[in-house]
Amino acid sequence: MNTPARTPLHPKQLPLSKWTAVHPVNKEKHFIVIRIIEPEPATAPVVEVELQAVHSGRLQVLPWRALTDATVWTRGWI
Numbered sequence: 176m177n178t179p180a181r182t183p184l185h186p187k188q189l190p191l192s193k194w195t196a197v198h199p200v201n202k203e204k205h206f207i208v209i210r211i212i213e214p215e216p217a218t219a220p221v222v223e224v225e226l227q228a229v230h231s232g233r234l235q236v237l238p239w240r241a242l243t244d245a246t247v248w249t250r251g252w253i
Contacts, residue, residue, distance in 0.1 A: 191209070194207075195249040
């Protein structure tokens, strides 16, 4: 089966993007990237983002590249 090619993910695309957890925990399946955590100094590359669970409102910080792991995250709400 052919899988469609995905557009490469870039930190500038992440604000307000929607994500689905492949294996939800505590009914937290849908998430929104609410903030890009700016590095110190500002010239350094972005490393982390803050996600908010839609169901509970819980916040979580993780490396933005973790969102590229298809075994954990799916782009969009499914």
